[in-house]
Structures are given as C-alpha cells and as structure tokens.
Amino acid sequence: MTTKPLSLEDIFLLARNAMLNAGANEENADAIADTVMQAERDGSHSHGLFRVPGYVASLVSGKVNGNANPKIQSRTPVALHCDGDHGYAPVAHRRSLHVLADAAVDNGISVLSIDRIHHFAALWPEVETLAKRGLVAIACVSYTPNVAPFGAKQPLYGTNPLSFAWPRPDAPPLVFDMATAAMAMGDIQIAARDGRSVPIGTGLDARGHATTDPSEIIKGVLLPFGGYKGSHIAMMVELLAGPLVGETVSFVSKERDNGDGGPPQGGQFVIAMNPEILSGGNWIEQSEGFISRLSKMDGVRLPAERRYLNRKNTGPRQVNSDLLEQLQSKLK
Numbered sequence: 001m002t003t004k005p006l007s008l009e010d011i012f013l014l015a016r017n018a019m020l021n022a023g024a025n026e027e028n029a030d031a032i033a034d035t036v037m038q039a040e041r042d043g044s045h046s047h048g049l050f051r052v053p054g055y056v057a058s059l060v061s062g063k064v065n066g067n068a069n070p071k072i073q074s075r076t077p078v079a080l081h082c083d084g085d086h087g088y089a090p091v092a093h094r095r096s097l098h099v100l101a102d103a104a105v106d107n108g109i110s111v112l113s114i115d116r117i118h119h120f121a122a123l124w125p126e127v128e129t130l131a132k133r134g135l136v137a138i139a140c141v142s143y144t145p146n147v148a149p150f151g152a153k154q155p156l157y158g159t160n161p162l163s164f165a166w167p168r169p170d171a172p173p174l175v176f177d178m179a180t181a182a183m184a185m186g187d188i189q190i191a192a193r194d195g196r197s198v199p200i201g202t203g204l205d206a207r208g209h210a211t212t213d214p215s216e217i218i219k220g221v222l223l224p225f226g227g228y229k230g231s232h233i234a235m236m237v238e239l240l241a242g243p244l245v246g247e248t249v250s251f252v253s254k255e256r257d258n259g260d261g262g263p264p265q266g267g268q269f270v271i272a273m274n275p276e277i278l279s280g281g282n283w284i285e286q287s288e289g290f291i292s293r294l295s296k297m298d299g300v301r302l303p304a305e306r307r308y309l310n311r312k313n314t315g316p317r318q319v320n321s322d323l324l325e326q327l328q329s330k331l332k
Contacts, residue, residue: 001194004324005316011049012037014324017331018052022059024066031090035121040317042307046186047122049319052327054120055088058262064088064118072096078103078110081246084117089141089268092117093126100272101133108277112270113245119143120263124177124304126270127165131173136273137165142241144254144264147181147222150231153208155221158250159185160237166291167275169284174291176303180234181222188214188222193320240269 006014016033024032032055039048058064068087072095075081080103082096092114103110119141130137143158161184163177179185182202191198192214200210203217211217224230242249247267248256257264275283295302 002321003318004321006319006324007316008037008041008314011040011317011319014327014331015049015052018056018327019059019066021331022056022066024059028066028068028087028091031094032088035090035125038125039122040319041311043310044122044307045320046184046190047120049323049327050186050190051120054262056262056330057260058118061258061260061262063258063260063262063265068092070095070117072099074099074103078107080110080112082112082114084114086116086265087118088263089114089117089119090121090125093129097126097129097270100270101130101135104130104135104272104274105133108274110272112268112272114268114270115245115247116265117268118263118265119268122177123161123163124165124175124307126268127163127177128173128175128304130270130272131165131167131175133272134167134274134276136167136275137163137271139163139268139270140237140241141268142238142250142253142266143185144257145250146185147224147234148204149235150224150228153204153221156251157181157224157231157234157238158253159222160234160241160250162233162237166287168288168291172304172308174302174304175307178225180224180230180237182225182230183222185222188217192218241267245269 012033015036016029019029019032036048059066065086068085068091070082070084070092072082080100082092084092096112100110100112123139126139127137140162142160145155147155147157147159149156159179159181161179166174197212198214200212203222205211205216205220224234238249245267253264253266
C-alpha cells in the first residue's frame with residue numbers, strides 16, 4: 001500500500017468539493033467535510049476519506065437529500081426530536097446537540113431521538129461535544145444486517161456502535177466509541193484493501209466457517225464481540241436506535257435501501273446527563289480518583305488517549321494513494 005501526504009485543510013477541501021460536486025449545498029457539504037477531516041486528524045481512517053465515495057454515491061442516486069434542513073422540536077422539556085429530512089447525520093447534530101445540552105444542563109437529563117438520517121461517520125463526535133458542556137453522554141445507531149446474533153451464522157444485527165463520554169474538569173473527556181461487532185465493518189474493508197488478516201473470531205466466510213481473511217468475511221458475516229454479551233448489546237442498540245426513536249431495525253433499513261453503497265436511512269438515540277444535578281455536586285472527586293487509578297495501572301491506555309495525542313499533530317496525514325486518486329478524478 002502506498003500513501004501520499006495531505007494537509008488537514010486539503011482533506012477538508014477535498015471532501016467538501018466532492019460533496020458540492022455531487023449535489024450537496026454548502027451547509028451539508030461543510031458538515032460532512034468537517035466530520036471527514038476530524039476522523040483523518042484523529043487517526044480514524046475507516047471513517048475519514050474512505051467514506052467519501054459512499055457519501056457521493058448516495059447523493060448521486062438521490063437517496064440522500066443534499067439540501068437537508070433538519071428541524072428540532074421539544075416533545076417535552078427533556079424529550080427532544082430531530083427530523084433529519086433525509087440528510088446526513090452531521091447536519092442534524094449541528095442543529096440539535098446544543099439544544100439537547102441546554103435541556104440537560106437545566107433539567108439534569110435529556111434525550112434526543114433523530115429519525116430520517118443517514119449516519120456514516122464515527123460516533124464519538126456527538127458524545128464528545130456533549131461532554132465538553134460538562135455532560136455525561138451516550139449515543140447509538142444501527143445499520144444494515146452484517147452481524148450474526150450469538151449462536152447464529154446469518155446476519156440480523158448491524159455493527160451497531162455505542163459511544164460514551166464522561167466530562168473531566170481539567171482534562172479532555174473520557175470517550176469510547178465501539179462497534180458491538182468484533183470489528184467495525186470499515187476496519188474490515190480497509191484490512192481487505194490493504195491485504196491484512198484479522199483476528200480469528202472476527203467473522204465467518206460465506207460457508208459459515210471461521211476465517212482471518214477480511215475479504216471472505218465481507219462475503220460472509222461478522223460476529224459480535226464477547227459472544228452472547230456483545231450480541232445482547234447489539235440487540236439493545238437495534239431497539240434504542242430503531243423503534244424507540246420512530247425508525248426501523250437493521251433488516252428493514254436494508255429492505256428499503258437502494259443498495260448504492262452509501263449509508264441507509266436510520267435513526268439515532270442520544271442521552272445527555274448533568275452530573276452536577278444528578279450527584280448533587282458530589283461527582284468530581286470520585287470520578288477523578290477512579291480515572292487516575294485506572295490510568296496508572298500497567299498496560300492501560302485510557303480510551304481516546306491516542307486520538308487526543310493525534311490531534312496535537314497539525315501536520316499532513318498519510319492518505320491511501322489509490323483512494324486519493326479516485327477522489328481527485330471525480331473532481332476533474
């Protein structure tokens with residue numbers, strides 16, 4: 001695999017121009033480009049420029065509304081809803097997360113249901129945004145079936161990621177973002193592209209046999225992490241990010257999708273909690289003592305630690321040469 005250096009500004013502009021060229025308006029293009037740039041900046045290559053061909057395909061096919069105008073409404077003082085208007089999730093987040101944060105700051109807790117969106121990015125930006133407001137946050141989305149429930153060999157669940165953030169007074173938030181599959185599909189696809197194997201237990205081939213070949217897993221099925229435990233969490237995400245927010249579960253999302261290679265329509269569940277109100281102001285000492293003890297244990301790296309370290313490097317990022325050529329050719 002060969003790579004070429006690209007500045008963060010050029011990554012943003014490449015993604016933005018691709019979105020504009022495919023029919024998105026400036027607001028939608030900027031939101032996607034910023035999301036892509038942040039992923040590349042933080043080292044999350046599977047959610048950066050790698051996603052742009054899928055974004056473009058779903059705009060060109062007309063499945064996604066490149067001029068989406070998401071609208072937020074308060075169903076109760078703490079239950080908020082955002083209609084994504086068939087657009088990409090980052091635009092809906094720009095319209096709704098600050099409203100969710102305000103409600104949680106005032107009331108102690110607030111929940112947000114988002115429907116009619118296409119989520120194709122990492123899941124940490126939402127919860128990190130809320131944690132920077134001093135809030136504890138959890139978010140989840142579903143996708144299309146590519147994960148077999150524990151004991152099965154046929155897909156039913158999406159990779160169904162779950163993210164969590166905990167605010168810290170004098171440090172960046174504690175954040176994790178994980179697929180409930182043994183490995184995120186984007187990472188499987190990149191491993192296949194780059195000719196790398198994956199750990200046994202990641203997935204099965206089309207005949208239902210365990211394999212370390214990511215190309216064969218793509219033809220077959222992913223497995224949940226942790227056996228039945230991860231499987232049950234994936235099931236929980238199906239229900240939280242589907243029926244609870246007025247959207248579909250993964251297999252229904254696939255049935256109505258046009259198969260253009262971009263993300264299907266789906267929903268998202270986000271909850272924000274104010275530790276000051278919920279704890280009565282008695283949370284920092286215990287949480288910081290716990291995080292300090294955890295971070296000092298041999299062999300432990302706090303979640304998001306590597307991502308925050310990557311952010312300190314403002315220099316160029318190495319981008320797969322074939323991907324870069326593919327994206328640049330679409331703009332000629």
